[in-house]
Amino acid sequence: MNQYLKSLWLTETVRLIEKESGRFSDEDANRQASSIDGDLSDRIIQRAMVISDRNGLKEAQSDWLNSVKVSMIILCIISLFTGAGLAFSALAQNPVNLYWALLCLLGVHFVTLCLWGISCLFLPNESGSIFIHAWLWLAKKLSRKTTISQLLPAFITLFGKQIRWLIGLIVNLFWSVILFSALVVLVILLSSKHYSFEWQTTLLSADAIISITRLLGEIPSLLGFSLPNADMIRSSEQALSNGEIRSAWAVWLLGIFIVYGIAVRVMLLIFCWLKWVVACQRISLNTQHPEYQRLIHDLEPIPLKSITDKERDDRHFGTAFEPFSHVIGHKKWLVAIDVENSWLAPAQIAFLGLLNNSEQRSNTLDFLQQNPAEKLLIAIDTNRSPDRGMINLINGLMKKSTQTKVWFINQGRQYNNWLESLQKLNIEQADSTWLLE
Incomplete structure (x- = not known):
């Protein structure tokens, strides 16, 4: 067969x-x-x-x-x-x-x-x-x-x-x-x-x-x-x-x-x-x-989802793709999961943005699906628990990059739990300088 x-x-x-x-x-x-x-x-x-x-x-x-x-x-x-x-x-x-x-x-x-x-x-x-x-x-x-x-x-x-x-x-x-x-x-x-x-x-x-x-x-x-x-x-x-x-x-x-x-x-x-x-x-x-007919809308090509009519085009394009316009041409990116909005990424790094809600996560994953990264660094606040949703998101991000590493921006209350989770995910730690190499 x-x-x-x-x-x-x-x-x-x-x-x-x-x-x-x-x-x-x-x-x-x-x-x-x-x-x-x-x-x-x-x-x-x-x-x-x-x-x-x-x-x-x-x-x-x-x-x-x-x-x-x-x-x-x-x-x-x-x-x-x-x-x-x-x-x-x-x-x-x-x-x-x-x-x-x-x-x-x-x-x-x-x-x-x-x-x-x-x-x-x-x-x-x-x-x-x-x-x-x-x-x-x-x-x-x-x-x-x-x-x-x-x-x-x-x-x-x-x-x-x-x-x-x-x-x-x-x-x-x-x-x-x-x-x-x-x-x-x-x-x-x-x-x-x-x-x-x-x-x-x-x-x-x-x-x-x-x-x-x-x-x-x-x-x-x-x-x-x-x-x-x-x-x-x-x-x-x-x-x-x-x-x-x-x-x-x-x-x-x-x-x-x-x-x-x-x-x-x-x-x-x-x-x-x-x-x-x-x-x-x-x-x-x-x-x-x-069952297949119900998938038609869900499986529309990504570009077609963003351009359906003038009103939707302006709204969707503004939320989904304009935040990434400054990183087009790069292949080494930083993302941050459940990090405070006040946190600032290093100035010299191509930062895709914060992934603090479902819309941000979906837009970023859509972008990475169309533009796979050579290197992807995931910034994590170790005060947050490594729950199933976080682990699944990291797994999803890993599939969109040739190399993926995690950057702990602090040593918070859940630091040891995160270390155990990294061993299960088989992913290494790094800091922002890794993207500059």
């Missing part, structure tokens, strides 16, 4: 979570999404990526995909042994009852094939099988963390009816492995041991058996597999030790198994793979969902 499809998948997961549990704390995610070039779909995806990374959804998706890969490998190994079991059961007795052997080799294959075909036609969103249920169950067991419950529903919602091609791909892959394994074991057994073949019937006549045998062997005979003649078929009502007859029946059995078993599954495997590839290329985000 390519990165774009993973992004769409996470976007749908975020939508379902927000639909059930309410909006994430998404102010910074909206800000980052609004800053990118692209249409509404691109901005919604970017918002979801920020939220996913922050809330562990991306890690949960990666963990799920890894567990799915491991479970597929395990089920493929089980399929190898299953195929070998089919071959041994078909040749369990000697002489071999030909039609019982065919039933052992192809019976379950044909039943599951018919069920899968019917489910694809009438239940395109639920065309699963025992393999799919086993695969998903094993993937969940192998997952190292609690799986986000909306991941799988989001995947199904995203792909809709096209999910049937993925299910078909997986089902036919497992059956191809089973049948190839059975073929290898059949060839080994028939090559290393003498088997006699016979047919037995109570209801059918010898002529009916001859017709069925020739009908089944007609297509394989076109591919070079030998077809026993009428005399051979009639004489095989009782097992014979004639080497030519044994060889003809063995080739007939292998031909039918390859044509009606392996070839059918491989062709379906290729067909489902091609359909799935095409489906993946056509998948896009459905922005008509109400």
Whole structure:
């Protein structure tokens, strides 16, 4: 799965979570999404990526995909042994009852094939099988963390009816492995041991058996597999030790198994793979969902938020961008969080301003989103407690700068608590001279 499809998948997961549990704390995610070039779909995806990374959804998706890969490998190994079991059961007795052997080799294959075909036609969103249920169950067991419950529903919602091609791909892959394994074991057994073949019937006549045998062997005979003649078929009502007859029946059995078993599954495997590839290329985000429509205003590009009409333009521009006009061209800035309004920043430093209320914080983060800093120094009054809001703001500022450090402008009552918080944030201390270096 390519990165774009993973992004769409996470976007749908975020939508379902927000639909059930309410909006994430998404102010910074909206800000980052609004800053990118692209249409509404691109901005919604970017918002979801920020939220996913922050809330562990991306890690949960990666963990799920890894567990799915491991479970597929395990089920493929089980399929190898299953195929070998089919071959041994078909040749369990000697002489071999030909039609019982065919039933052992192809019976379950044909039943599951018919069920899968019917489910694809009438239940395109639920065309699963025992393999799919086993695969998903094993993937969940192998997952190292609690799986986000909306991941799988989001995947199904995203792909809709096209999910049937993925299910078909997986089902036919497992059956191809089973049948190839059975073929290898059949060839080994028939090559290393003498088997006699016979047919037995109570209801059918010898002529009916001859017709069925020739009908089944007609297509394989076109591919070079030998077809026993009428005399051979009639004489095989009782097992014979004639080497030519044994060889003809063995080739007939292998031909039918390859044509009606392996070839059918491989062709379906290729067909489902091609359909799935095409489906993946056509998948896009459905922005008509109400949850996405409610994001249109929040994800407007930042420049458009500042220029809507003349009255709003003057008011918004004056509060949001004029305070930063004196620092344009600089990349080393100072900000102050919850510092008294009377505090004066060093004159030689490019000062973005005080972040003492939500409007100041939002405007400054908008500016830094558009103009990331090379160095950002955060001035802090250590008389203020390092509460969750302060810590989240510092984290948000750190993401907007290549290098970030903290400047304690005093040694107040909460100084020791701030020192502990800095260790958790993995951020160093500095003073204003750091910006001049």
